[in-house]
Amino acid sequence: MVEITLIDSIKYYLINQAYAWKSFFAYRTQSLLWLFYSAFTGIFSFITMTVIYNVSSGFPGWNYYQMLILSSTVGMVIAAIVYNVNSWGIIRSMRRGMLDMHMVRPYGLVTIMISQSGAKMLISGFASNLAIFAYAALMLHLSLAYIITFLGIVAIGTYALIVFWLMLTVLSYHLFKSGTFMNGLINTVSVVGSYPLSIYGTIIMLLFSILVPIGIAVYYPAELIFGKINVVFSIAIILFSLAVAFVSYKLFYVLMRHYTSGGG
Amino acid sequence: MKSSLVGFPNIDAYISMIAIGIKDQLAYKLDYIISLFFKFINVLFMILIWSAIYLGTGVASIRGLSLPDIYVYFFIIYALRGVANMQLPDVIEEDIQEGSIATAYTRPLRYPIQVYMRGAAEDLMAMLLITVPFFVIAVLIAHVTLTLGTVLLLLVEILIGYVLVNLIGFLVGMTAVKLINIGGLEAVIWSTLLLLGGGIVPLNMMPLVVQQILYLSPFAIMLYIPATTFLGTVSQSIIVTNILASLAWIALLTVVAFIAWDRVRRQITSAGG
Numbered sequence: 001m002v003e004i005t006l007i008d009s010i011k012y013y014l015i016n017q018a019y020a021w022k023s024f025f026a027y028r029t030q031s032l033l034w035l036f037y038s039a040f041t042g043i044f045s046f047i048t049m050t051v052i053y054n055v056s057s058g059f060p061g062w063n064y065y066q067m068l069i070l071s072s073t074v075g076m077v078i079a080a081i082v083y084n085v086n087s088w089g090i091i092r093s094m095r096r097g098m099l100d101m102h103m104v105r106p107y108g109l110v111t112i113m114i115s116q117s118g119a120k121m122l123i124s125g126f127a128s129n130l131a132i133f134a135y136a137a138l139m140l141h142l143s144l145a146y147i148i149t150f151l152g153i154v155a156i157g158t159y160a161l162i163v164f165w166l167m168l169t170v171l172s173y174h175l176f177k178s179g180t181f182m183n184g185l186i187n188t189v190s191v192v193g194s195y196p197l198s199i200y201g202t203i204i205m206l207l208f209s210i211l212v213p214i215g216i217a218v219y220y221p222a223e224l225i226f227g228k229i230n231v232v233f234s235i236a237i238i239l240f241s242l243a244v245a246f247v248s249y250k251l252f253y254v255l256m257r258h259y260t261s262g263g264g
Numbered sequence: 265m266k267s268s269l270v271g272f273p274n275i276d277a278y279i280s281m282i283a284i285g286i287k288d289q290l291a292y293k294l295d296y297i298i299s300l301f302f303k304f305i306n307v308l309f310m311i312l313i314w315s316a317i318y319l320g321t322g323v324a325s326i327r328g329l330s331l332p333d334i335y336v337y338f339f340i341i342y343a344l345r346g347v348a349n350m351q352l353p354d355v356i357e358e359d360i361q362e363g364s365i366a367t368a369y370t371r372p373l374r375y376p377i378q379v380y381m382r383g384a385a386e387d388l389m390a391m392l393l394i395t396v397p398f399f400v401i402a403v404l405i406a407h408v409t410l411t412l413g414t415v416l417l418l419l420v421e422i423l424i425g426y427v428l429v430n431l432i433g434f435l436v437g438m439t440a441v442k443l444i445n446i447g448g449l450e451a452v453i454w455s456t457l458l459l460l461g462g463g464i465v466p467l468n469m470m471p472l473v474v475q476q477i478l479y480l481s482p483f484a485i486m487l488y489i490p491a492t493t494f495l496g497t498v499s500q501s502i503i504v505t506n507i508l509a510s511l512a513w514i515a516l517l518t519v520v521a522f523i524a525w526d527r528v529r530r531q532i533t534s535a536g537g
Contacts, residue, residue: 029443030449033451033452034448037455040452040455044459047459051469052317052465055327055469056317056318056320057322176294176295178294181298185302187302188302192309195316199312199315200309
């Protein structure tokens with residue numbers, strides 16, 4: 001039996017990325033429009049926040065630049081998730097049996113599914129949100145150490161969310177055989193996560209911290225760098241992120257054990 | 265490609281297309297229910313977000329809109345999103361990609377009208393399951409008694425918005441003949457429509473110069489103007505200006521659509537056939 005190392009898995013992922021990018025640019029005009037649209041989502045959220053702070057004091061305890069950090073980070077996290085896990089595409093592949101031939105390859109199922117799906121146009125959404133993030137960080141005079149700490153915690157949370165999203169996608173396939181639920185959910189998470197979770201009240205705050213944990217990747221790390229929570233709480237958040245990743249990973253394999261290809 | 269034509273009033277055939285479209289919609293009931301659920305949820309989140317803004321600012325109204333007005337505003341906006349649906353690009357793109365445009369051309373019906381009728385099925389469903397319930401909720405929470413004049417004005421505005429969104433949709437859909445895959449273009453247009461139509465932030469909260477430009481654009485009548493007409497927070501001069509501008513847009517886009525279709529239809533090739 002072939003021994004697959006982490007390096008092999010990374011190579012497999014990268015080769016698939018190269019292929020996916022070539023496919024993406026097959027329709028050049030379209031790919032440019034998609035990239036433009038994706039970049040537009042960051043600008044869209046920037047305009048919304050600017051208008052809100054232009055006519056009001058905004059959200060209690062959050063100034064304009066802090067809100068730009070929050071909304072742009074959500075934009076980056078969502079872009080990272082959908083870049084790797086395109087639920088709509090995965091569910092369609094499962095329904096049509098298009099994933100089956102890849103599953104016989106000697107890589108982990110998570111590696112295979114992340115390599116095979118993903119919406120490439122999200123790269124420009126990530127870039128536009130990163131630019132807004134850099135602008136806001138500059139205006140807030142955040143030190144490099146703060147930014148690195150913040151992005152480190154965000155990265156751990158994003159990793160957890162990617163595995164969680166993959167698990168939820170498979171669950172959605174089992175329950176609905178359609179990507180509509182996941183599409184609706186990602187839009188809702190994107191809107192909800194762009195604002196402080198505290199404004200929604202305790203129940204919704206807990207829902208988006210535990211059940212659909214966008215909070216671990218964005219809201220709580222932002223609260224930490226703005227001094228709203230202490231270091232102990234942030235360590236708890238990191239541990240919770242790792243727990244989410246672990247549980248999601250295990251659940252993913254349980255669900256995949258019961259996978260039946262729609263393509264016969 | 266040349267379409268076989270029968271005089272326009274082949275009403276039965278066109279109505280059958282709507283009926284088939286409705287059956288198609290209802291074939292995936294669970295999908296439809298899920299998408300409805302998220303629409304309701306998203307209105308509630310918009311309300312919570314704006315409640316936090318109002319409470320955080322500590323004012324009774326922002327630019328003439330009180331917090332209860334904002335609740336009603338977003339219910340109306342989501343109601344109108346059921347009308348301002350852009351189905352036509354999807355229908356044309358699918359026809360081009362799957363080659364079913366060849367089949368469509370063999371029918372003794374005009375292709376643009378066929379496309380509209382197939383899109384109209386989804387429009388009808390959205391109006392019934394999204395627009396009507398959201399309007400009812402808005403009426404209930406607004407405690408307003410609409411006069412006949414306001415109702416008629418609203419209907420005129422909604423109708424103009426509907427015509428405009430379909431004209432824009434048809435023009436966008438035509439680009440599929442050249443581009444084949446127009447998902448990106450559709451997404452850009454739809455996001456622009458939402459932002460510039462007041463779907464995310466009421467237009468009166470934008471800078472004054474931007475507002476004045478948007479009142480002359482084809483977007484305001486799709487969402488903002490009907491919503492604020494319902495609330496009674498928009499001046500008559502803005503309504504009149506916007507309606508006149510929108511009628512001018514309809515005239516312009518109709519001419520462009522006719523000319524463009526006349527050129528584009530000669531270049532149609534069937535991918536699947």
